[in-house]
Amino acid sequence: MILVIAEQKDGQVNRASWEAIVAAQQTAEPVVVVVAGQGSAAAAADLAAAQVTEVVAIDGPGLAQYTADGFTAAYAQVVAERQPAHVFIAHTYQTRDFAPKLAARLDRSILTDCTAVKAGTPLTFVRPMFQAKLAADVAIEGPAPHFVTFQIGSFKVDELAKGSAPAPVVAVSAAVDIVRQQPDAPFREARQAVDLTQAERIVSVGRGIKAPENIPLAKELADALQAELAASRPICDAGWLPMERQVGSSGQTVAPKLYLALGISGAIQHVVGMKGARTIVAINKDAEAPIFELADYGIAGDIFEVVPQVIAALKA
Numbered sequence: 001m002i003l004v005i006a007e008q009k010d011g012q013v014n015r016a017s018w019e020a021i022v023a024a025q026q027t028a029e030p031v032v033v034v035v036a037g038q039g040s041a042a043a044a045a046d047l048a049a050a051q052v053t054e055v056v057a058i059d060g061p062g063l064a065q066y067t068a069d070g071f072t073a074a075y076a077q078v079v080a081e082r083q084p085a086h087v088f089i090a091h092t093y094q095t096r097d098f099a100p101k102l103a104a105r106l107d108r109s110i111l112t113d114c115t116a117v118k119a120g121t122p123l124t125f126v127r128p129m130f131q132a133k134l135a136a137d138v139a140i141e142g143p144a145p146h147f148v149t150f151q152i153g154s155f156k157v158d159e160l161a162k163g164s165a166p167a168p169v170v171a172v173s174a175a176v177d178i179v180r181q182q183p184d185a186p187f188r189e190a191r192q193a194v195d196l197t198q199a200e201r202i203v204s205v206g207r208g209i210k211a212p213e214n215i216p217l218a219k220e221l222a223d224a225l226q227a228e229l230a231a232s233r234p235i236c237d238a239g240w241l242p243m244e245r246q247v248g249s250s251g252q253t254v255a256p257k258l259y260l261a262l263g264i265s266g267a268i269q270h271v272v273g274m275k276g277a278r279t280i281v282a283i284n285k286d287a288e289a290p291i292f293e294l295a296d297y298g299i300a301g302d303i304f305e306v307v308p309q310v311i312a313a314l315k316a
């Protein structure tokens with residue numbers, strides 16, 4: 001059995017958690033989903049739509065706000081009771097905070113940042129290595145359960161198998177002993193940053209934009225598409241856009257429905273952060289740029305000629 005740890009905020013399940021359920025469904029093992037915290041009951045009701053054996057909603061004193069101590073104690077209890085073969089978790093800001101602690105608490109292995117699962121005995125997991133230059137097939141040794149986290153964008157939510165009837169939901173009250181952390185406001189609110197990982201459309205600018213004075217052109221296109229603005233690393237290093245808008249191996253990993261790359265060459269460190277996008281459109285004046293190997297649609301042209309025309313067409 002595979003136990004998927006889902007993440008929710010105010011009762012809303014995030015997309016990365018649905019992706020982790022899709023990963024579990026690809027193994028042909030029975031799947032149980034667990035979700036913790038205030039709002040878990042509402043989240044569990046949504047999660048029950050998936051084709052899974054059961055959904056466990058876990059709440060109780062000490063879980064009102066997320067803390068690594070509280071969530072580790074709660075999930076350790078469910079894992080110990082259910083004894084899954086694997087625990088699947090999406091690799092998000094929150095889970096990377098508690099997942100290693102949870103695995104260590106239970107003295108079990110954790111394999112992080114995987115991009116695929118291969119059915120079989122044992123299950124193997126694809127994990128990018130050396131800045132994604134290699135993709136290793138990894139089988140985990142040692143006693144179960146094995147903990148595995150998945151990169152956002154590795155699985156497509158529209159491949160989720162839904163049940164013919166809602167899965168049973170079980171409410172569990174967790175015994176959370178000690179909570180030593182006092183949580184601050186969540187990352188996003190604290191920094192007033194965008195969460196590109198949840199964006200449906202992204203317009204991303206690279207060095208082809210030439211100068212900070214030209215960023216408003218990309219912003220105009222983003223607004224016309226109701227998209228978030230993002231960038232390659234040189235743009236953020238130069239301070240033309242804030243760091244939280246950087247996509248790539250040292251920035252955010254995104255999985256929008258549409259990723260529009262303006263003057264981005266397609267360096268591997270950028271590509272690992274956006275290759276999970278559903279549709280990739282690239283505009284680059286170099287027809288040989290590596291980004292075109294990845295793009296679903298490409299325009300070999302000058303962004304300063306093409307982008308105004310696209311904006312005009314969108315506004316028409």
Ligand SMILES: Cc1cc2nc3c(=O)[nH]c(=O)nc-3n(C[C@H](O)[C@H](O)[C@H](O)COP(=O)(O)OP(=O)(O)OC[C@H]3O[C@@H](n4cnc5c(N)ncnc54)[C@H](O)[C@@H]3O)c2cc1C
Pocket residue numbers: 205206207208209231232233234235246247248249250251252262263264265266267268269270273283284285286289301302303304
């Ligand atoms: C450890 C490490 C971590 C890194 N992490 C990241 C990361 O997280 N994210 C990231 O993005 N990079 C990262 N990098 C940097 C990465 O290697 C590349 O240098 C970077 O992605 C290149 O950005 P770019 O495509 O904007 O610029 P360039 O590679 O310079 O490409 C600019 C492109 O714009 C095109 N162009 C120029 N003018 C026009 C025009 N008028 N119209 C249309 N096209 C035009 C050019 O043909 C070219 O293809 C990292 C590097 C290292 C070593």
